[in-house]
Amino acid sequence: MTQPTPRDSAATRRRLLDAARDEFTARGIAGARVDRIAVAAHANKAQIYHYFGDKDGLFDAVLESFTEEAVGAVPIDADDLPGYAARLFDYHFDHPDLLRLVTWARLEGRTTPSTHAQRTTSYQRRADGIKNAQQEGRVTTALSASHILDLIESLAVGWTTAARGLLVDTSKLKRERKAYRAGIAEAVQRIVQPG
Amino acid sequence: MTQPTPRDSAATRRRLLDAARDEFTARGIAGARVDRIAVAAHANKAQIYHYFGDKDGLFDAVLESFTEEAVGAVPIDADDLPGYAARLFDYHFDHPDLLRLVTWARLEGRTTPSTHAQRTTSYQRRADGIKNAQQEGRVTTALSASHILDLIESLAVGWTTAARGLLVDTSKLKRERKAYRAGIAEAVQRIVQPG
Secondary structure (H helix, E strand, O other), X not given: OOOOOHHHHHHHXXXXXXXXXXXXXXXXXXXXXXXXXXXXXXXXXXXXXXXXXXXXXXXXXXXXXXXXXXXXXXXXXOOOHHHHHHHHHHHHHHOHHHHHHHHHHHHOOOOOHHHHHHHHHHHHHHHHHHHHHHHOOOOOOOOOHHHHHHHHHHHHHHHHOOHHHHOOOHHHHHHOHHHHHHHHHHHHHHHHOOX | OOXXXXXHHHHHHHHHHHHHHHHHHHHHHHHOOHHHHHHHOOOOHHHHHHHHOOHHHHHHHHHHHHHHHHHHHOOOOOOOHHHHHXXXXXXXXXXXXXXXXXXXXXXXXXXXXXXXXXXXXXXXXXXXXXXXXXXXXXXXXXXXXXXXXXXXXXXXXXXXXXXXXXXXXXXXXXXXXXXXXHHHHXXXXXXXXXX
């Protein structure tokens, strides 16, 4: 048996992350089975322990890679916060798995220190963008930059937790998607306008 | 053995609902154990089947009673929507179990027709209150009444799903609670003001 090349290792790690994302999204952390992830990734359990330590380490890695994808896919534009909110809404509408993952983590009482730090850095960078726009008079100073960021996030993802996204027929929400997104953008416009 | 009196029945039903609320909140629907609920309620499994049909019926009853409590505890005031949003935020901050229950239901792909209908009625009543305030010029007509209601709900509960409520230290959120609530009220004020 030959040693795996670096290219093999990266590919195996990627396949394990993909399989783990599906498994954790569907079943949460407690419900996920490492055996099932190994089989789906055409790998074995020993490789999971080698690359990620344990099931918790694997979950952290999945959440981190997913969060990086999301932050990269929806860059903030402090000069167009209504548009940013609309794009954030679209992203989570089209990629519900990230919110599912994070929601499992919350329900299962899981905190993720590494992702927390990573997320805090990206959070700070976005808040700084808003602060800059406030200093130049393009965004209201009636609310702090971090509050504005939190409010925008709440508007963009809150529908998944609020009545509308939960107990109401989701096929109806799909039909109303454009109007709903426009409502979010209008709300953000009203929140951030100076004066 | 004597027949249970109506008073006994109501008390047993109540104890089963209370025990089931704790069990479902902690473990979700799939993870909940009917045996454990029966023991905690000083009852037996046969009584659960008698009163609620099955585990799903018991979950529906728990969610319905909890939702009724919440809607009763936070009545809408269409003339003070910022205050309503702040009270809704407070309620869910102090009673996180309702959102936990609903979130389990969502993650587990559960729809709850009876509660849906009940919730839709209360939803319509609240939207009608806002519509009335719009007709009298006290609330903007730039957004529909139901969008305004959805946006308020998103702002009041969205923090549980957004970064702040998930990966950020919740003890920090507790310290910032007053400022956060004030930010939500300010945002709603800006969203609903006429013109």
